[in-house]
Amino acid sequence: xxxxxxxxxxxxxxxxxxxxxxxxxxxxxxxxxxxxxxxxxxxxxxxxxxxxxxxxxxxxxxxxxxxxxxxxxxxxxxxxxxxxxxxxxxxxxxxxxxxxxxxxxxxxxxxxxxxxxxxxxxxxxxxxxxxxxxxxxxxxxxxxxxxxxxxxxxxxxxxxxxxxxxxxxxxxxxxxxxxxxxxxxxxxxxxxxxxxxxxxxxxxxxxxxxxxxxxxxxxxxxxxxxxxxxxxxxxxxxxxxxxxxxxxxxxxxxxxxxxxxxxxxxxxxxxxxxxxxxxxxxxxxxxxxxxxxxxxxxxxxxxxxxxxxxxxxxxxxxxxxxxxxxxxxxxxxxxxxxxxxxxxx
Amino acid sequence: xxxxxxxxxxxxxxxxxxxxxxxxxxxxxxxxxxxxxxxxxxxxxxxxxxxxxxxxxxxxxxxxxxxxxxxxxxxxxxxxxxxxxxxxxxxxxxxxxxxxxxxxxxxxxxxxxxxxxxxxxxxxxxxxxxxxxxxxxxxxxxxxxxxxxxxxxxxxxxxxxxxxxxxxxxxxxxxxxxxxxxxxxxxxxxxxxxxxxxxxxxxxxxxxxxxxxxxxxxxxxxxxxxxxxxxxxxxxxxxxxx
Numbered sequence: 306x307x308x309x310x311x312x313x314x315x316x317x318x319x320x321x322x323x324x325x326x327x328x329x330x331x332x333x334x335x336x337x338x339x340x341x342x343x344x345x346x347x348x349x350x351x352x353x354x355x356x357x358x359x360x361x362x363x364x365x366x367x368x369x370x371x372x373x374x375x376x377x378x379x380x381x382x383x384x385x386x387x388x389x390x391x392x393x394x395x396x397x398x399x400x401x402x403x404x405x406x407x408x409x410x411x412x413x414x415x416x417x418x419x420x421x422x423x424x425x426x427x428x429x430x431x432x433x434x435x436x437x438x439x440x441x442x443x444x445x446x447x448x449x450x451x452x453x454x455x456x457x458x459x460x461x462x463x464x465x466x467x468x469x470x471x472x473x474x475x476x477x478x479x480x481x482x483x484x485x486x487x488x489x490x491x492x493x494x495x496x497x498x499x500x501x502x503x504x505x506x507x508x509x510x511x512x513x514x515x516x517x518x519x520x521x522x523x524x525x526x527x528x529x530x531x532x533x534x535x536x537x538x539x540x541x542x543x544x545x546x547x548x549x550x551x552x553x554x555x556x557x558x559x560x561x562x563x564x565x566x567x568x569x570x571x572x573x574x575x576x577x578x579x580x581x582x583x584x585x586x587x588x589x590x591x592x593x594x595x596x597x598x599x600x601x602x603x604x605x606x607x608x609x610x611x612x613x614x615x616x617x618x619x620x621x622x623x624x625x626x627x628x629x630x631x632x633x634x635x636x637x638x639x640x641x642x643x644x645x646x647x648x649x650x
Numbered sequence: 651x652x653x654x655x656x657x658x659x660x661x662x663x664x665x666x667x668x669x670x671x672x673x674x675x676x677x678x679x680x681x682x683x684x685x686x687x688x689x690x691x692x693x694x695x696x697x698x699x700x701x702x703x704x705x706x707x708x709x710x711x712x713x714x715x716x717x718x719x720x721x722x723x724x725x726x727x728x729x730x731x732x733x734x735x736x737x738x739x740x741x742x743x744x745x746x747x748x749x750x751x752x753x754x755x756x757x758x759x760x761x762x763x764x765x766x767x768x769x770x771x772x773x774x775x776x777x778x779x780x781x782x783x784x785x786x787x788x789x790x791x792x793x794x795x796x797x798x799x800x801x802x803x804x805x806x807x808x809x810x811x812x813x814x815x816x817x818x819x820x821x822x823x824x825x826x827x828x829x830x831x832x833x834x835x836x837x838x839x840x841x842x843x844x845x846x847x848x849x850x851x852x853x854x855x856x857x858x859x860x861x862x863x864x865x866x867x868x869x870x871x872x873x874x875x876x877x878x879x880x881x882x883x884x885x886x887x888x889x890x891x892x
Contacts, residue, residue, distance in 0.1 A: 584689060595699065
């Protein structure tokens, strides 16, 4: 009896052991399979991860944010249908790397965003700031020249002029600083007047806004572009404005769009105000340096921004007239600052 | 030293970032307008700044839109011939094959078929001969039938065109030199050509050329000895890049 019971016990033990071993083995197998072929992420998961990365970056934890973005990039790249805009991912990663001061890795990411993307302008502006931080004013200016052309008159902000001013200051190009100030004044004085009129609920501004919203709803860029000269520059990309378009032209959507436009106008005026003060500072610094500089000193050293093209290239002088195909193709040669005059001489 | 000063400017600018938000009142907007108006310095400062202008250079650097490295181009042309025999009007249809070694140099072959007709003066003289068979004017004429030549072209100057605001097309101005044979009514003769033109690269595969060249050969009218002729040929070409 005992022998029979022992046999049953040991056979049951052997069976359960083999079951345990089998299940452990299959668990390992599925784990390694999932490591090699991770389960595809859904769009909602991707968006959540992205928001988490943004939050971490805002809380000054760029390393953690970068890890999430790197993981997200692999998922986004591996999917046949992109889960999110890969250019937005690149832009965000570039910003996080900028925050981590890993500036050498930043230009490649910004440059990967093509001209067809709505993020191109922002990317190139931030790239200019990155070059300025890297003490490469020639590369910064090559980017800024594209942004300051008349094509982007109504879409580029006033901060671009601050970046250009700092670039000219770093290479002691004082005449360019004052030319820049003059252009800044010419471009933004009418804009301030137009935005102030919108804040004051002028009937002309409201009519202009309604026309812009109609053009936005019909996706008519040709009609919208000249109207943006007198409206907040972020109007056409603002999510709340775009949301209100679905019910446009109802009275409620008009009022909501007007309120939002006034908020955007107020923010833009604040931005212009801050940047005007920065440009004043740059001018003051320039005037001080002009008094100290040795006018007879030679400026032999030239910093050239170069260009990314291989093989034979076509080179044209950059004049006031800029053609559309020339955007993003500027190259500059900047002379370095001369030594300062010694005190007492 | 420069970066220290720049850092100082940036620090001051950063402090400005903390200024209170703009409410948009008319006083604030007037203040902003006044701040904007005061930008730009006065004329004395501007004069001083101009005297210290470093003359920094900016240029546009672009790749060639159409790759012409080791590439064949076949083309058909229509040309008008000026000069040559005074009693004939001549034009030609041509076929050419060019091999672009690089964007600066190409070698090629050309074949032209000429079509001739009497000019107004030729018609007048022909009518006079009909009325007076003793005249022997047609012994002093000779005409071209076709020609075949090899060419070499150099493209030293480039530029670009704005085509009706639709697109930009790059072009190259070129000079060419050619040598070959021309078949005349009287027989064959060697011919030399030199000239220039402009080639417009419309797309990756389509091109067009406007060309003007001088061509020289000696014909042999029945009446006399070899007669050296200098022709001017104007042609329009449509090409396909392979």
